[in-house]
Amino acid sequence: MTDIPSSAQSEELANKPDVKKRAVKIYTRYERFWHWSQALLIFILAFSGFNLHGSLTLVPFPLAVMVHTYAAILLLLLWLFTTFWNFTTGQWRHYLPQNKGLFAVIKFYAYGIITGAPHPYSKSLNRKQNALQSLAYLTFMVIIGPALWLSGIAYLLYGLWENIQNGQQIFTLVAFVHTAAAFAMITFVVIHVYMTTTGKTVFHYIKTMITGYEKIELTPAEEAYLEEQQPGMLKKDTQ
Amino acid sequence: MANFASKGRRPHIKALRGLVMAVSALSFVSLLSLSNIEALAASGQETLPHSPVNADAKASALQLSGKPAGGTADHSKFEILQQDFKSGPEVTKACLSCHTEAADQVQHTLHWKWETKNEATGQTLGKRTVINSFCGNVASNEPRCTSCHAGYGWEDMRQPPPSDPEAVDCLVCHADTALYKKFPTKAGHPLYEPTPWNGKIVQPPNLSMAAQSVTNPQRENCGSCHYYGGGGDGVKHGDLDSSLNHPDAALDVHMNADGLNMACTACHSGSGHQWPGSRYSTEAKPTTITNDGEETKTAKIRSLDQHAGLMEPSASCESCHSARPHDGNDIMGIKLNDHTDTVACQTCHVPEFARGGVATKTLWDWSTAGKLKDGKPYKVMDEHGHPSYMSEKGDFEYAENVQPFYSWFNGETTWTLLDDTIDPTKVVEINALGGSATDGKSRIWPFKRMHSRQPYDKANNQLVYNHVFGKDDTALWTNFDWDKSVPAAMEFIGKDFSGELGFVDTYMYWPITHMVAPKEQAVRCTECHAKEGRLDGITGIYMPGRDNFKWLDWIGYAAFGLTLLGVLIHALLRIIFRNRKTQA
Numbered sequence: 135m136t137d138i139p140s141s142a143q144s145e146e147l148a149n150k151p152d153v154k155k156r157a158v159k160i161y162t163r164y165e166r167f168w169h170w171s172q173a174l175l176i177f178i179l180a181f182s183g184f185n186l187h188g189s190l191t192l193v194p195f196p197l198a199v200m201v202h203t204y205a206a207i208l209l210l211l212l213w214l215f216t217t218f219w220n221f222t223t224g225q226w227r228h229y230l231p232q233n234k235g236l237f238a239v240i241k242f243y244a245y246g247i248i249t250g251a252p253h254p255y256s257k258s259l260n261r262k263q264n265a266l267q268s269l270a271y272l273t274f275m276v277i278i279g280p281a282l283w284l285s286g287i288a289y290l291l292y293g294l295w296e297n298i299q300n301g302q303q304i305f306t307l308v309a310f311v312h313t314a315a316a317f318a319m320i321t322f323v324v325i326h327v328y329m330t331t332t333g334k335t336v337f338h339y340i341k342t343m344i345t346g347y348e349k350i351e352l353t354p355a356e357e358a359y360l361e362e363q364q365p366g367m368l369k370k371d372t373q
Numbered sequence: 374m375a376n377f378a379s380k381g382r383r384p385h386i387k388a389l390r391g392l393v394m395a396v397s398a399l400s401f402v403s404l405l406s407l408s409n410i411e412a413l414a415a416s417g418q419e420t421l422p423h424s425p426v427n428a429d430a431k432a433s434a435l436q437l438s439g440k441p442a443g444g445t446a447d448h449s450k451f452e453i454l455q456q457d458f459k460s461g462p463e464v465t466k467a468c469l470s471c472h473t474e475a476a477d478q479v480q481h482t483l484h485w486k487w488e489t490k491n492e493a494t495g496q497t498l499g500k501r502t503v504i505n506s507f508c509g510n511v512a513s514n515e516p517r518c519t520s521c522h523a524g525y526g527w528e529d530m531r532q533p534p535p536s537d538p539e540a541v542d543c544l545v546c547h548a549d550t551a552l553y554k555k556f557p558t559k560a561g562h563p564l565y566e567p568t569p570w571n572g573k574i575v576q577p578p579n580l581s582m583a584a585q586s587v588t589n590p591q592r593e594n595c596g597s598c599h600y601y602g603g604g605g606d607g608v609k610h611g612d613l614d615s616s617l618n619h620p621d622a623a624l625d626v627h628m629n630a631d632g633l634n635m636a637c638t639a640c641h642s643g644s645g646h647q648w649p650g651s652r653y654s655t656e657a658k659p660t661t662i663t664n665d666g667e668e669t670k671t672a673k674i675r676s677l678d679q680h681a682g683l684m685e686p687s688a689s690c691e692s693c694h695s696a697r698p699h700d701g702n703d704i705m706g707i708k709l710n711d712h713t714d715t716v717a718c719q720t721c722h723v724p725e726f727a728r729g730g731v732a733t734k735t736l737w738d739w740s741t742a743g744k745l746k747d748g749k750p751y752k753v754m755d756e757h758g759h760p761s762y763m764s765e766k767g768d769f770e771y772a773e774n775v776q777p778f779y780s781w782f783n784g785e786t787t788w789t790l791l792d793d794t795i796d797p798t799k800v801v802e803i804n805a806l807g808g809s810a811t812d813g814k815s816r817i818w819p820f821k822r823m824h825s826r827q828p829y830d831k832a833n834n835q836l837v838y839n840h841v842f843g844k845d846d847t848a849l850w851t852n853f854d855w856d857k858s859v860p861a862a863m864e865f866i867g868k869d870f871s872g873e874l875g876f877v878d879t880y881m882y883w884p885i886t887h888m889v890a891p892k893e894q895a896v897r898c899t900e901c902h903a904k905e906g907r908l909d910g911i912t913g914i915y916m917p918g919r920d921n922f923k924w925l926d927w928i929g930y931a932a933f934g935l936t937l938l939g940v941l942i943h944a945l946l947r948i949i950f951r952n953r954k955t956q957a
């Protein structure tokens with residue numbers, strides 16, 4: 135999660151009387167667990183996958199296959215749970231695409247961030263991600279992810295369909311799709327990891343994803359509601 | 374054919390003593406002349422452990438065969454077998470007096486007819502007609518070659534084998550091999566009188582003792598022909614040689630003398646003297662579906678299904694191990710089972726052939742045969758003691774522990790026969806392998822690929838027959854003259870020969886299936902799932918680790934690399950301009 139207002143913007147906001155910045159727990163424990171275990175598994179899968187593909191020779195082929203298979207099964211389970219979690223908790227709405235402001239965000243990252251312009255988006259309780267972010271995560275979740283797990287499952291269950299007609303051609307296609315999606319995945323990971331360094335400080339976002347707390351603007355109504363109903367979501371006054 | 378003579382072990386004192394005791398215990402001492410003991414001693418072999426002439430004989434010493442051990446008859450007690458047989462056919466006559474159908478059964482098999490029609494290609498195959506890349510052809514060399522016919526007296530390949538029931542040789546398959554041997558040059562007969570051979574006098578076997586020793590065929594029986602094809606121990610197959618008489622587990626897990634101790638017929642198990650498992654029609658991808666379309670229930674049941682006639686008998690790994698033989702409760706087992714549709718069991722489980730200490734011939738160049746030194750034939754030995762040149766046969770190469778050649782194979786072979794036109798500018802495939810990655814019937818199989826240079830007719834572009842054996846004035850091995858031997862053979866079978874003799878390179882493929890190694894020694898994943906691995910020559914299939922998707926991989930690496938580069942440049946710019954906002 136790579137996005138909060140830049141400091142220039144915060145100063146400006148602080149002058150506004152009716153919004154207040156509080157440290158709010160924006161990532162629940164499950165969300166953080168999910169994020170970090172997914173990150174670990176994807177790293178393991180990427181290294182073992184490209185090892186067995188022949189691009190790397192860190193470990194022998196059969197070990198890469200075993201590691202990849204076990205990690206893939208774990209990741210599938212994790213995704214299954216997380217999909218369930220996303221829907222039962224309503225978190226899925228953060229991933230809905232939102233074109234408004236997309237161009238501004240792209241412009242910001244292209245050079246605004248270098249010239250020191252303010253971030254065009256500020257994080258809120260209802261909207262944890264900016265427009266670019268949600269588009270990126272949506273791509274991840276509806277294209278790269280499914281391409282990987284659909285082809286991965288087909289790859290894994292080869293023994294069940296090996297005797298169908300043109301089985302060998304279909305197998306080649308499965309491996310092709312999986313490899314292509316794996317390349318997309320590692321490219322995504324590079325961008326994603328880099329984006330985490332664009333916060334207030336280089337490690338700001340990473341810290342947020344570890345602690346779960348982030349300073350965001352709250353309207354007095356939101357603040358009152360949280361104080362009253364969800365005190366656990368607010369860090370005892372840090373201001 | 375000097376290397377045909379057995380180089381057996383020295384006679385074993387204990388065995389001899391046991392032999393004498395056993396013999397005296399039996400009531401036919403009077404039949405036993407001194408020369409019989411000498412004959413046994415001269416053969417230099419111990420009797421087989423179950424042999425009734427052996428004091429320690431016990432049924433449990435029998436190898437595991439297709440029929441369970443523990444029969445109800447002891448052949449040494451049959452009076453009819455205690456006569457002074459004068460010839461092989463006389464023994465057969467005695468056998469047939471009880472086994473009334475045996476000769477008729479045998480006479481309907483490939484072992485007898487040496488001829489089979491390949492339904493898929495329409496070719497007539499079998500030893501009677503084909504040319505191989507070893508000695509070439511049987512016709513015109515009969516009494517030598519038919520020493521491995523399962524009968525007596527087939528002296529002319531142009532005629533079918535003798536139809537007389539007593540011409541069937543029961544003993545070669547059923548008698549103790551220490552007590553009975555066909556003689557190399559007698560068209561299938563053993564010796565009936567002392568005969569000089571290679572400077573020694575060889576004694577004839579005692580046919581009465583041999584007849585009383587009969588039981589289910591042991592490896593030694595099948596091996597007495599199948600080990601020695603091509604003129605010597607291990608020469609032809611590479612996965613069949615005399616080391617399989619007493620193999621350890623490392624050489625063959627099934628035949629392991631201290632383990633399963635399986636006879637050939639444990640797998641080549643049929644009925645009516647008919648066995649599955651011929652090279653002329655191989656099961657490259659054995660089915661586990663019964664005749665009525667059901668999947669056979671378990672691995673073990675399949676052999677029952679075969680006996681019950683629900684399935685065709687099959688000498689395949691799948692017959693006992695099923696098509697998913699590895700542990701299906703284990704990820705690695707599942708991964709390994711995923712190979713069985715495209716990879717034959719043997720491809721991984723017979724990592725090398727000729728592993729028992731007996732070398733196999735890998736190259737035979739006939740074109741150099743016939744050279745003489747001081748007018749005499751000569752022989753050159755290589756550093757391992759194998760002939761590398763013989764005036765009779767040309768140049769050789771032998772090898773041990775040979776890594777197989779791999780190819781897609783659907784079980785069908787198309788042979789280059791006498792009437793087929795060849796292209797002498799290319800290597801001629803004696804038995805071209807059928808199959809491809811996409812036909813659904815093929816798997817990747819291991820082969821011994823024999824390389825030879827063989828005679829052909831340069832004007833007609835056809836392979837030719839060759840007359841090699843005989844004490845006449847045309848046989849190559851007596852006269853060393855190609856220009857006599859090929860025309861003689863061609864005339865014998867009534868085929869044209871232009872007179873222009875050439876030599877052409879040939880390949881012949883021998884499926885490798887015996888010498889199954891312990892699983893720890895199976896081919897490692899990385900030996901194939903890697904670039905420049907064992908299966909480098911195999912096309913038509915995507916193999917992770919060996920293959921990639923050329924342009925996809927390039928695009929992938931480029932996208933990843935450029936992204937990384939872009940991110941680094943972006944980071945650099947951020948560092949350079951990091952003071953911008955405070956100035957603002």
Ligand code: HEM
Nearest residue numbers: 179180183184187199206283286287289290309316319917
């Ligand atoms: C749910 C997720 C996944 C599943 C079920 C899965 C499954 C598989 C399977 C079964 C294979 C074939 C190798 C084998 O036999 O074990 C494979 C190969 C591979 N995987 Fe995955 N995988 C998953 C995720 C990933 C991820 C996240 C990456 C990389 C970022 C990845 C990269 C690769 C690569 C590069 C190969 C080699 C393809 C080839 O050379 O054919 N996989 N995967």
